[in-house]
Amino acid sequence: METVLSGIRPTGNLHLGNYFGALRNFVKMQHEHNCYFFIADYHSLTTNPAPVDLHGNVRQVLIEYLAAGLDPNICTLYIQSNLPEVAELYLLFNMNAYLGELERTTSFKEKLRSQPDNVNAGLLTYPVLMAADILIHKANKVPVGKDQEPHLEMTRNFAKRFNRIYKVNYFPEPVAYNFGDDLIKIPGLDGTGKMGKSEGNGIFLVDDPETIRKKVMHAVTDSGPTIMNQEKPEPIKNLFTIMQAVSKPDTIAYFEEKYNKCEIRYGEMKKQLAEDIISFCSPFRGKILELQKQDKYLHEVVGTGTEKAKASALKTIKEVREIIGFKRF
Numbered sequence: 001m002e003t004v005l006s007g008i009r010p011t012g013n014l015h016l017g018n019y020f021g022a023l024r025n026f027v028k029m030q031h032e033h034n035c036y037f038f039i040a041d042y043h044s045l046t047t048n049p050a051p052v053d054l055h056g057n058v059r060q061v062l063i064e065y066l067a068a069g070l071d072p073n074i075c076t077l078y079i080q081s082n083l084p085e086v087a088e089l090y091l092l093f094n095m096n097a098y099l100g101e102l103e104r105t106t107s108f109k110e111k112l113r114s115q116p117d118n119v120n121a122g123l124l125t126y127p128v129l130m131a132a133d134i135l136i137h138k139a140n141k142v143p144v145g146k147d148q149e150p151h152l153e154m155t156r157n158f159a160k161r162f163n164r165i166y167k168v169n170y171f172p173e174p175v176a177y178n179f180g181d182d183l184i185k186i187p188g189l190d191g192t193g194k195m196g197k198s199e200g201n202g203i204f205l206v207d208d209p210e211t212i213r214k215k216v217m218h219a220v221t222d223s224g225p226t227i228m229n230q231e232k233p234e235p236i237k238n239l240f241t242i243m244q245a246v247s248k249p250d251t252i253a254y255f256e257e258k259y260n261k262c263e264i265r266y267g268e269m270k271k272q273l274a275e276d277i278i279s280f281c282s283p284f285r286g287k288i289l290e291l292q293k294q295d296k297y298l299h300e301v302v303g304t305g306t307e308k309a310k311a312s313a314l315k316t317i318k319e320v321r322e323i324i325g326f327k328r329f
């Protein structure tokens with residue numbers, strides 16, 4: 001049995017990208033592997049959230065994990081900041097993480113552009129913290145979306161480096177994972193880039209039908225194809241990618257054919273897409289609203305999960321301290 005781990009930052013409600021890139025895999029994998037899923041609240045501090053927002057967002061991700069079908073009886077569900085052992089491993093890995101490789105990370109370069117007024121050290125060492133998350137449980141499979149691939153490569157480098165420096169075969173080399181397929185990137189509704197929490201281009205699992213209809217009807221399109229079998233420009237390709245995630249194969253085939261014959265009416269396509277997204281999201285929404293009232297249950301879930309995760313983290317930290325040469329007096 002392999003050890004699987006993944007996490008999501010609590011920075012807002014979960015969207016279709018989070019679901020298809022990551023959460024869907026969590027739900028499937030929990031039945032077959034030793035799984036750890038957590039809420040990456042240390043990571044969310046890179047944008048300095050207000051304390052009141054932080055707690056609310058952690059609670060919401062917990063609820064959405066459960067609503068999506070994570071079973072706390074079979075997987076280990078916890079909150080990152082409840083395991084300070086992760087912070088210790090992060091400190092230790094930082095000693096062998098080089099400025100050059102951290103500065104070259106794609107996500108860091110993006111942050112330089114998107115938040116130039118707050119380029120903090122937490123952003124720079126973000127991949128080191130991620131490596132600590134993964135390696136604290138010696139996980140070998142990490143279900144994530146395509147955007148996280150470079151971070152997994154860095155995790156493997158940190159693991160290999162540790163093993164080499166201390167001449168041990170201790171940490172595994174974890175791989176980014178998507179159930180039986182390539183890693184996924186769900187695009188946004190604004191025509192370019194990926195669906196994100198803060199980009200204003202996302203559909204959230206908790207969105208109500210009217211909100212979904214509005215968002216989809218506002219999605220960027222063009223004036224339509226003029227040549228048979230024309231290649232799709234990005235905004236249109238994106239709509240088809242989202243359709244592939246939520247619609248039935250014959251629906252997709254119908255609109256593909258219409259596009260290829262230059263007969264497509266985007267209004268019709270968007271209406272269908274909106275209804276398919278609504279059918280997809282409605283069961284989640286129902287469960288989310290239900291779980292929002294169950295404080296006692298949420299409290300129990302976190303308590304049990306923390307206990308299980310703590311046992312595994314303490315074991316790793318104890319062994320790592322011995323390998324490094326920390327000794328008791």
Ligand code: TYM
Nearest residue numbers: 006007008009017018021022040144145184185186194195
């Ligand atoms: P985060 O919170 O940005 O996203 C959580 C997960 O959702 C995936 N994802 C997407 N997949 C496909 N299409 C999209 N548009 C899309 N948007 C988001 C992400 O790839 C991710 O899998 N650094 C991580 C959290 C983290 C983590 C870890 C993950 C911290 N430590 C250790 C795995 C292992 C992050 O920011 O994800």
